[in-house]
Amino acid sequence: MSYAEQKDKILGFIEEHEKWRSSTINLIASENITSPTVTRAVASGFMHKYAEGWPKQRYYQGCKFVDEVELIGIGLFCELFKSDFSDLRPISGTNANQAVFFGLTQPGDLIISLHTSHGGHISHAGFGSAGMRGLRVETWPFDNEEFNIDVDKAAQLIREKEPKLVVFGGSLYPFPHPVKELAPVAKEVGAYVMYDAAHVLGLIAGGQFQDPLREGAEIITSSTHKTFPGPQGGVVIYKNFGEDVAKLQWAIFPGVLSNHHLHHMAGKAITAAEMLEFGKAYAEQIVKNAKALAEAMAEEGFKVIGEHKGYTESHQVIVDVSDLHEAGGGWAAPLLEEAGIILNKNLLPWDPLEKVNTPSGLRIGVQEMTRVGMKEDEMKDIARFIKKVLIDKEDPKKVEKEVFEFRSNYQKVYYSFDYGLPE
Ligand SMILES: Cc1ncc(COP(=O)(O)O)c(C=O)c1O
Structure with a gap:
């Protein structure tokens, strides 16, 4: 392949990545998207x-x-x-x-x-x-x-x-x-x-x-x-x-x-x-969304950490999936990726470090989906998508289609000077 062709390939992958990411439900707790x-x-x-x-x-x-x-x-x-x-x-x-x-x-x-x-x-x-x-x-x-x-x-x-x-x-x-x-x-x-x-x-x-x-x-x-x-x-x-x-x-x-x-x-x-202008509304919605997702996932049958404390006060929802599969998060996270739901496996406090590739937990962050305008109702939809894959064992490729369709309605970056607050 010529150097020019390799250059084109790189640009092509960047474009594919951008298109794919904006079609997925990204729940990686350490990521976000910037405003235009x-x-x-x-x-x-x-x-x-x-x-x-x-x-x-x-x-x-x-x-x-x-x-x-x-x-x-x-x-x-x-x-x-x-x-x-x-x-x-x-x-x-x-x-x-x-x-x-x-x-x-x-x-x-x-x-x-x-x-x-x-x-x-x-x-x-x-x-x-x-x-x-x-x-x-x-x-x-x-x-x-x-x-x-x-x-x-x-x-x-x-x-x-x-x-x-x-x-x-x-x-x-x-x-x-x-x-x-x-x-x-x-x-x-x-x-x-x-x-x-x-x-x-x-x-x-x-x-x-x-x-x-x-x-x-x-x-x-x-x-x-x-x-x-x-x-x-x-x-x-x-x-x-x-x-x-x-x-x-x-x-x-x-x-x-x-x-x-x-x-x-x-x-x-x-x-x-942006945070001085819109940060209060943004942060409040993140915490509401995290609580809503945790509650919805618990209702769908997941073991969500921290029930007696209201599950979460941050952007994170932590789920123990060790009872669903022996490889725990190491099984669940790649399967969800096939369905267009992106998150990461995580060690939980009772896991030894050796379980780093098959830890008990999933770490879920709602900040990016909040930024594209999702609220409590959408968190219930997300919990249902996750259940379809991990509990109902539906074909992840079939769920991916539904996920892409769902996500197509959330494409603007709110809490920004570009788009202001979501409705
Ligand atoms: C608590 C904490 N500190 C520091 C970092 C490192 O940040 P960076 O990836 O920007 O080096 C991370 C990244 O996930 C983190 O979670």
Whole structure:
């Protein structure tokens, strides 16, 4: 195949992907779609520029327009999260976490974070970025029944081990973490309190879920593309926590990045404006939809986690499918993909790490389908589609046709300046 033909093939796959994705019910809890305006910013000439350092104090020439955008973006993020500082430069959530680990800890220091089986992100783990920074990692004591950190045991652990940094937040958590309860204990031993909001940043922006900076955290790290519906990227949002602020800033640049991706920075800035304008309605609808989907799935016969707590307070619905097949989520997720329903298998707290490919759970996120205008009634339809495939064992290809038909009515990206609020 000639190079030109390979180029055409690549473009063809991109087009096919876009068409297919907009036909499916995407329930991946860590994804979202950007508005046309944000998409335009990301596909702009900002992608061809370098801009190391702070706006107006760059190490590169030619940044006069880029600087103006970054200053607007910093202001919007500070307003949205009521923070003293925000830094749009990190290029991913992991990159933001690395910056905190590099800036505020030394190899050999101890941190406490959530175990991967309990919903912690790999960057918080001994085998991930934290461990590679040379940090020792203890994990939060976890209450499986409450699906949350065990406050009393965690307080005891902090006092006993005196960590340098404690990390809240994770990749699987339907209920807010006990920051209010544990941040004062962390302060007793002089630990920094970091909250990784990668999953819930859009909910925090809309005043839902929890408000880490008011509850005692001093630093929020995050991705910018999960419930926060921006382009892929990262951000660090923080209070003025004294002279160590400079260490964090130095860790972001030149510690863990040199150039930041200016087209993504512009997209993040516009998304912050969208969230200031439409974020409250968006976040409220996400939580309503997640609760509606959880209830509908329970009614259809699924084992949904957290019934006694109303199933969820975030964008996530967690379902245990281990009783439907021995491979659990490892069986269910690919089967649903054949039916045009995209989600991921997930370890549940009682699964050993070795079950990573055949875990008990499915993790479902409703933020993207909320953004295209779906509400509680559509969540019932989605629960029925999932039941047809996993419980009724209908042919997934037949269900796919129904899914595509259903989804064809939801093609606009709401909670944006392009389309405003859904009806
Ligand atoms: C809690 C948490 N932190 C960090 C990340 C990493 O974000 P990124 O993929 O932007 O590096 C994720 C990604 O899923 C996450 O769930």
